[in-house]
Amino acid sequence: MExxxxxxxxxxxxxxxxxxxxxxxxxxxxxxxxxxxxxAAIPGVIEVAPAYTTVALFFDPVAVAKARETxxxxxxxxxxxxxxxxxxxxxxxxxxxxxxAPRLIEIPVCYDAEFGLDLDRVGEHTKLSAGxxxxxxxxxxxxxxxxxxxxxxxxxxxxxxxLATPRRATPRKEIPPGSVGIGGAQxxxxxxxSPGGWNLIGQTPLKxxxxxxxxxxxxxxxxxxxxxxxTREVFEASKQGGASR
Amino acid sequence: MIITRxxxxxxxxxxxxxGYREFGVSSGGAxxxxxxxxxxxxxxxxxNAAGLEITLGGLRLRFDExxxxxxxxxxxxxxxxxxxxxAGHAALLPAGEELKFxxxxxxxxxxxxxSGGIDVPxxxxxxSTDLRAQFGGFEGRTLRDGDELVLGKSRRxxxxxxxxxxxQTAATKSISSWTAQHDWVxxxxxxxxxxxxxxxxxxxxxxxxxxxxxxxxxxxxxxxDRMGVRFDSPELKRQDNVDLTSEAVAPGTIQIPPSGKPIxxxxxxxxxxxYPKIAHVITVDLGIAAQLRAGDQVRLxxxxxxxxxRLLLEREQQLELFRIGLSLHTS
Numbered sequence: 001m002e003x004x005x006x007x008x009x010x011x012x013x014x015x016x017x018x019x020x021x022x023x024x025x026x027x028x029x030x031x032x033x034x035x036x037x038x039x040a041a042i043p044g045v046i047e048v049a050p051a052y053t054t055v056a057l058f059f060d061p062v063a064v065a066k067a068r069e070t071x072x073x074x075x076x077x078x079x080x081x082x083x084x085x086x087x088x089x090x091x092x093x094x095x096x097x098x099x100x101a102p103r104l105i106e107i108p109v110c111y112d113a114e115f116g117l118d119l120d121r122v123g124e125h126t127k128l129s130a131g132x133x134x135x136x137x138x139x140x141x142x143x144x145x146x147x148x149x150x151x152x153x154x155x156x157x158x159x160x161x162x163l164a165t166p167r168r169a170t171p172r173k174e175i176p177p178g179s180v181g182i183g184g185a186q187x188x189x190x191x192x193x194s195p196g197g198w199n200l201i202g203q204t205p206l207k208x209x210x211x212x213x214x215x216x217x218x219x220x221x222x223x224x225x226x227x228x229x230x231t232r233e234v235f236e237a238s239k240q241g242g243a244s245r
Numbered sequence: 246m247i248i249t250r251x252x253x254x255x256x257x258x259x260x261x262x263x264g265y266r267e268f269g270v271s272s273g274g275a276x277x278x279x280x281x282x283x284x285x286x287x288x289x290x291x292x293n294a295a296g297l298e299i300t301l302g303g304l305r306l307r308f309d310e311x312x313x314x315x316x317x318x319x320x321x322x323x324x325x326x327x328x329x330x331x332a333g334h335a336a337l338l339p340a341g342e343e344l345k346f347x348x349x350x351x352x353x354x355x356x357x358x359x360s361g362g363i364d365v366p367x368x369x370x371x372x373s374t375d376l377r378a379q380f381g382g383f384e385g386r387t388l389r390d391g392d393e394l395v396l397g398k399s400r401r402x403x404x405x406x407x408x409x410x411x412x413q414t415a416a417t418k419s420i421s422s423w424t425a426q427h428d429w430v431x432x433x434x435x436x437x438x439x440x441x442x443x444x445x446x447x448x449x450x451x452x453x454x455x456x457x458x459x460x461x462x463x464x465x466x467x468x469x470d471r472m473g474v475r476f477d478s479p480e481l482k483r484q485d486n487v488d489l490t491s492e493a494v495a496p497g498t499i500q501i502p503p504s505g506k507p508i509x510x511x512x513x514x515x516x517x518x519x520y521p522k523i524a525h526v527i528t529v530d531l532g533i534a535a536q537l538r539a540g541d542q543v544r545l546x547x548x549x550x551x552x553x554x555r556l557l558l559e560r561e562q563q564l565e566l567f568r569i570g571l572s573l574h575t576s
Contacts, residue, residue: 004445007525008553010495012445019490049267049493051517056493058266061528061554062561074554148491148517151269151378155491192378209268211368211380217268 001033001086003079010058011075013037013082019052019145020185023157026053027143031222036089042081043067050221051146052155057082102143104224107189109138109180110235111202118168118199122182125165134229136160137180137201142187142225152191152209152217156225159187171197178203180227191217202227205239246312246359246394252303252346257363257382257394258356259295262371266516272496273373273381275356276471276512276535277432280317282564283425284358286571287315287335289399294362295372297388299355301538302348304388311339312396313360317425319352319433319536330420333430337419352433352536361399376471377513423574425567433536436462439509440530440548440556444498444522446489454481458523459545463507467539471513474537480505483521491519497526497534499545509534527553529560 002014015033016026030050037048037055044064048057061074068077111134113119119130126133142158149155164185172195175181179190181198190196191208208218219225230238248255260281261274275281275298282292297304302321315335316323323330324345330336332355338344346355365372365383374382383394424430447455457479466475482505494500498510500520509526511534526534527548537543548556 005442005525005550006445006493006522007495007497008442008527008550008557009497010493012492014492046263047266049516051492052490054490054492056266056495058263058495061557065554065558073551075550146491146517147267147269149269149515151265151271151375153269194377209378211270211375211378214369215268216265216270216369221267 003082005075006056009061010056011078013055013057013086014053015055016053019157023145024143027145027157027222030055032089033086034221036086037082039089040081040085042078042085044078051148102222102224104226105219106226106228107180107204107206108230108234108238109202109204109227110230110232111138112232112235114232115179115203116201118181119201121168122163122165122199122201126162128162133163133201136163137182137187138227138229140226142227144219144221144223144225146221147217147219150190150192150194150209151211152219154188154208154217154219154223154225156187159185161185163187165199167197168199171195172200175200176203178205178208180204203235205235246306246308246363246396248304248306248388248390248392248394249343250303250305251388251390251392252299252301252305254300255304255388256298256374256376256386257295257365257372257388258298258374259362259372260293261373261512262369262375262381265369266493269516270369270378271375271513271516273375273471273512274371275373276354277318277356277532279429279529279532279560280432280535281356281358283333283429283567284315284317284356285362286568287333287421287425288313288358288360290358290360290362294358294397295365295382296356296358296363299346299357301353302346302355304346304357305343307341307343308338308359308396309340311337313399314338314344314357316346316355316357317430317432318355319349320431321349321352321355322347323355325420328420331424333424333427335421339419349433351435353538354535359396361397364395364397375513423570426563432532434533436542436544437533437536438544438546439526439534440546440553441499441524441526442548442550442553444524446501446521446523449521450501450523451484454483457481459547463543463545465537465539465541465543466506469537469539471511473511473514474509474534476507476509476543478506481507481523489519489521491517494518494522495525497528497531498522499524499526509537511535527556529553529556
């Protein structure tokens with residue numbers, strides 16, 4: 001584990017070097033570290049957030065300087081608190097056998113050609129038919145590695161290797177909210193109207209980000225996710241029914 | 246508050262959002278949070294009260310009732326009726342009188358505080374407008390001509406108004422004589438130097454690139470916004486274009502994308518990114534960064550992390566003295 005400054009008001013706790021060689025294990029370790037840092041309630045810490053192999057910790061240097069018992073370096077003091085939080089947290093974790101199991105969330109997706117603008121492109125690259133692409137995509141189980149890019153955008157790990165398709169050379173200027181895409185070895189869902197270069201294969205009627213709700217995002221890091229193919233009729237009905245969550 | 250002319254890009258901002266970064270929500274808020282804090286203190290508000298961030302000027306507004314206003318930021322001519330209102334002074338704006346912001350001569354943005362603050366709903370704990378995700382602030386968008394904004398209750402308005410109008414002379418009627426220090430209220434500079442601390446990819450960069458990073462002049466691109474300042478030059482191309490695993494970025498982070506053209510992230514930046522992070526502009530200089538506009542020339546100068554924290558703590562101590570001084574004026 002490494003603790004590296006991210007400017008003067010944030011730092012990164014790097015839990016592992018690599019993600020791809022052991023995604024599940026890495027994700028669990030990152031989430032455990034996240035929880036340990038939350039439980040530690042270190043003075044001056046504003047928030048913590050995970051991403052693949054790291055946990056970022058944002059702090060107020062002024063509050064940290066006030067909280068530390070003896071004068072000294074702000075970063076060193078924080079790093080020491082973080083190390084001891086993780087060390088004592090690990091001992092605690094070993095005593096407890098079962099960690100809380102992650103949620104499983106099902107995302108209905110309409111894979112019709114109207115939404116799956118790049119199904120043919122993915123098919124060509126993977127040498128699969130559109131139907132095979134949809135079957136593979138909707139039978140695999142995924143996990144949310146982290147949320148980012150735009151509010152509520154889940155980066156999902158677990159895409160079947162055969163479906164990996166390079167991003168489009170020219171990104172689309174505007175992608176409708178709910179669009180499901182494949183970008184390289186990853187899959188994800190665009191929560192907001194935004195530009196993007198991923199290959200679009202379908203669309204969900206669910207709202208992935210709603211700032212009036214708390215939490216504002218449908219998914220969070222660690223969640224298990226499955227996609228379920230739905231028809232155009234079901235898509236329309238759930239959209240009208242305001243299938244927010 | 247009635248917006249007669251919204252100007253180029255004006256939005257409601259407070260000190261930003263925290264606690265939702267894990268859901269991809271940026272901190273946002275006034276790009277120079279210190280300038281907004283000072284302006285708020287000048288009008289008797291909480292430091293976190295919502296004000297307006299005015300980009301490239303052009304804003305005109307008026308109130309139905311008299312209000313105390315103050316602004317900080319770029320070098321802008323601000324007029325209250327026919328009177329000039331300098332940065333960092335509190336002024337009593339009579340009902341119906343127009344407050345006008347011209348285009349900045351130097352810098353890019355300024356922040357206006359109004360007694361009571363702008364009373365838009367709290368969304369995820371903040372009144373800031375998230376322009377990219379279109380929520381918060383006033384209807385999740387930039388202001389338009391004719392918008393009417395509600396103000397919060399001003400806490401100690403009568404006493405403060407009296408103190409503000411004290412010591413008035415004919416020429417400076419209703420404008421306070423006292424002010425905050427110059428670099429707080431007018432942080433914009435021609436050809437500024439931004440101080441930075443090393444980023445985690447500094448050591449992975451080759452020496453000639455690092456040498457160029459600290460010796461060359463950076464030219465601000467047209468393609469800059471609240472998410473970040475982009476630079477047309479220098480081009481710092483990397484030999485090893487390895488794909489890094491995405492991890493957190495923060496306002497102040499300087500990234501080097503494959504094009505080699507550096508990007509300095511500002512308040513609306515995304516929460517995670519995969520480009521190499523070569524350096525981070527220190528917090529006390531983010532206000533200078535918020536003033537950069539297309540064509541500006543910038544240089545970078547390294548400081549230690551310990552010095553970055555010392556500078557920040559010193560500024561906070563000075564602000565504490567300023568708060569005490571203000572309370573003497575207003576009590």
